[in-house]
Amino acid sequence: MNKKAYFGDFGGQFIPETAMFAVEELENAYKKIAKSKEFKDELNYLLKEYVGRPTPLYHAKNLSKYYGHEIYLKREDLNHTGAHKINNALGQTLLAKKMGKKKVIAETGAGQHGVATATAAALLGLECDVYMGEVDAKRQELNKFRMKLLGANVVEIKDGLKTLKEATTAAIQAWVNEIESVFYVIGSVVGPYPYPTMVRDFQSIIGNETKAQLKEKGINADYIIACVGGGSNAMGIFSAFLDDKNINLIGVEAGGLGANTPYNAATLTNGKEGIIHGMKTIVLQDKFGRILPVHSISAGLDYPGVGPEHSNLFKTKRANYYAVTDDECINALKLLSQKEGIIPAIESAHALAYLEKLCPKLDKKSTIVVNVSGRGDKDMDTVMNYKKGRIYG
Numbered sequence: 001m002n003k004k005a006y007f008g009d010f011g012g013q014f015i016p017e018t019a020m021f022a023v024e025e026l027e028n029a030y031k032k033i034a035k036s037k038e039f040k041d042e043l044n045y046l047l048k049e050y051v052g053r054p055t056p057l058y059h060a061k062n063l064s065k066y067y068g069h070e071i072y073l074k075r076e077d078l079n080h081t082g083a084h085k086i087n088n089a090l091g092q093t094l095l096a097k098k099m100g101k102k103k104v105i106a107e108t109g110a111g112q113h114g115v116a117t118a119t120a121a122a123l124l125g126l127e128c129d130v131y132m133g134e135v136d137a138k139r140q141e142l143n144k145f146r147m148k149l150l151g152a153n154v155v156e157i158k159d160g161l162k163t164l165k166e167a168t169t170a171a172i173q174a175w176v177n178e179i180e181s182v183f184y185v186i187g188s189v190v191g192p193y194p195y196p197t198m199v200r201d202f203q204s205i206i207g208n209e210t211k212a213q214l215k216e217k218g219i220n221a222d223y224i225i226a227c228v229g230g231g232s233n234a235m236g237i238f239s240a241f242l243d244d245k246n247i248n249l250i251g252v253e254a255g256g257l258g259a260n261t262p263y264n265a266a267t268l269t270n271g272k273e274g275i276i277h278g279m280k281t282i283v284l285q286d287k288f289g290r291i292l293p294v295h296s297i298s299a300g301l302d303y304p305g306v307g308p309e310h311s312n313l314f315k316t317k318r319a320n321y322y323a324v325t326d327d328e329c330i331n332a333l334k335l336l337s338q339k340e341g342i343i344p345a346i347e348s349a350h351a352l353a354y355l356e357k358l359c360p361k362l363d364k365k366s367t368i369v370v371n372v373s374g375r376g377d378k379d380m381d382t383v384m385n386y387k388k389g390r391i392y393g
């Protein structure tokens, strides 16, 4: 067993023999190229000048007053393309270019990772194919159009439920078929090693900046909260604080209609150990080990697995994970919009919704950092049509 491929009991490389060559090539390139000073300088330049980093760590005074605790927001919503996904898409696409690949491919659900990858490919002059389930492509027409406008080719997948799980399977197949010339850009801290490590490292800029910004402001955080789909924005911010046991790390999953109903995507709350997309992790599954369909109002959290490092943080109790429902998320989105004039992505609103549960039970005044992983512009249709007439009525 390749020890470094594991986080405790989770991770590994559960892939066909034909893909072994590609993950080994990637591991070597990641270690040699992505760790070099030249690569880091170039990536940091792009993150600063193109993406707009560092993102602020904003003291949300109105929300702090409302909850009676000091609340700071890490503003990943202010990145170019509107979310944290660009940090990773740019890192992997730059690595693909340095490896001499001609094309990047990506899977996408709602289209956010597809748009981020298409953006990076346009900037760096690589071809880009994005695999997307046919159902998702219909639901997210605007993002499909955006990717095409950016010069990417959108491949619609008609298998199974025609959503993210099938798109990922198709992207893995396409990668294996054209393994010499194609680089597979995975959108979260999932997949076979080295992806969960590499994606975490590209996203760790979120946590590193937060740590430096807290220090500069002269404050200590007691809690760090992030939403968890595959888990990349959460690992990105958690990674800088793993060794500081005074800081409580909280991941918030999509509880959908309720974590105790069949309609949720609360993997760590309800799942069991299993294998999905090349990794051993915790998976939502039935008693025969078949992967369950998932439900969440937020397409970005609608995934039946979770990154293996989160499974390990969950099992070792270094981080705690909770689920919030669609209703709670919409209320949190409305609250931040009206208290601070910041409309968060519905994914990020899950992390904000947990404040409602946490704040009343804290016995001393605490400092809480919430990672606002993205902006809500993409979600206005969903919010407008959610239980129509209710949230503004």
Ligand SMILES: *Cc1c(COP(=O)(O)O)cnc(C)c1O
Residues within 6 Å of the ligand: 083, 084, 085, 112, 113, 187, 188, 189, 227, 228, 229, 230, 231, 232, 233, 234, 300, 301, 345, 347, 348, 373, 374, 375
């Ligand atoms: C995709 C997405 C997520 C979920 O992905 P993670 O890998 O869990 O971070 C969260 N927030 C936003 C805004 C997203 O676009």
